[in-house]
Amino acid sequence: MATVGLVGGLGPESTIDYYRRIIQAWQRHDPRSFPSMVIDSLDVQRGLALVESDLPGLTEYLFASVRRLSGAGVDFVAMTANTPHIVFDELAARSPVPMVSIVEVCADEAKSRGLARLGLLGTRFTMEGVFYPAVFTRRGMEVVTPAEGERLAVHERYVGQLLKGDFRDETRQWMVELIARLRDEKGVDGIILGGTELPLLLREETIAGLPTLDTTALHVEAIVDRLRT
Numbered sequence: 001m002a003t004v005g006l007v008g009g010l011g012p013e014s015t016i017d018y019y020r021r022i023i024q025a026w027q028r029h030d031p032r033s034f035p036s037m038v039i040d041s042l043d044v045q046r047g048l049a050l051v052e053s054d055l056p057g058l059t060e061y062l063f064a065s066v067r068r069l070s071g072a073g074v075d076f077v078a079m080t081a082n083t084p085h086i087v088f089d090e091l092a093a094r095s096p097v098p099m100v101s102i103v104e105v106c107a108d109e110a111k112s113r114g115l116a117r118l119g120l121l122g123t124r125f126t127m128e129g130v131f132y133p134a135v136f137t138r139r140g141m142e143v144v145t146p147a148e149g150e151r152l153a154v155h156e157r158y159v160g161q162l163l164k165g166d167f168r169d170e171t172r173q174w175m176v177e178l179i180a181r182l183r184d185e186k187g188v189d190g191i192i193l194g195g196t197e198l199p200l201l202l203r204e205e206t207i208a209g210l211p212t213l214d215t216t217a218l219h220v221e222a223i224v225d226r227l228r229t
Helices: 012-029 044-053 055-071 083-094 102-112 124-128 131-138 148-160 169-186 215-227
Strands: 003-008 036-041 076-079 117-121 142-144 190-193 210-214
Touching: 003 012, 003 055, 003 215, 012 036, 012 215, 036 055, 044 055, 044 083, 055 076, 055 083, 076 083, 076 215, 083 102, 083 124, 083 131, 102 131, 102 190, 102 210, 102 215, 117 124, 117 169, 124 148, 131 142, 148 169, 190 215, 210 215
Parallel strands: 003 036, 003 076, 117 142, 117 190, 190 210
Antiparallel strands: none
């Protein structure tokens, strides 16, 4: 059996969700056993501070985790968050073991569904970063985000509520209304839940008539597929 190393803690709620989902997905294939995982839990507040002002520092912080996981004997590594993928290419180039990208698996799924113009929700760093558009553009798809004020509002709710495990009905309704505006005003044909806490808030497979791409679920599926090979 292969072993996956998870760079966790970014944030804690989504790391718990990954652990639970990986076990559930594994047991659908083999209910008589459990998958092998090693989790290195980082400090989400330190991670957010680094992504705000020090991307080289973020790379080193994450690489130290990857190195610890490699030293623990894992066969491959996945990061249980979207935002750290802002430096995924730098990490993958240096990692002593393969890394599985949440962005790549999401783009593959969007392409397989025939989607062309996708709305992206997540932290401000994810929505304003180039890493999602770059990967999707290579597959002939376009990524669009809310207007600047709405991006800030999404980010504030994400960091102030979701990262703390605070999932409010009024926030859920606000997000649904935002998705409807992206559909009507920007012509998106799908929504990327580009924050691993977002599927804990928005659990429906279709919102405002649009298919949602649960990046956690897609990443977990790719992790379990690799564990089983």
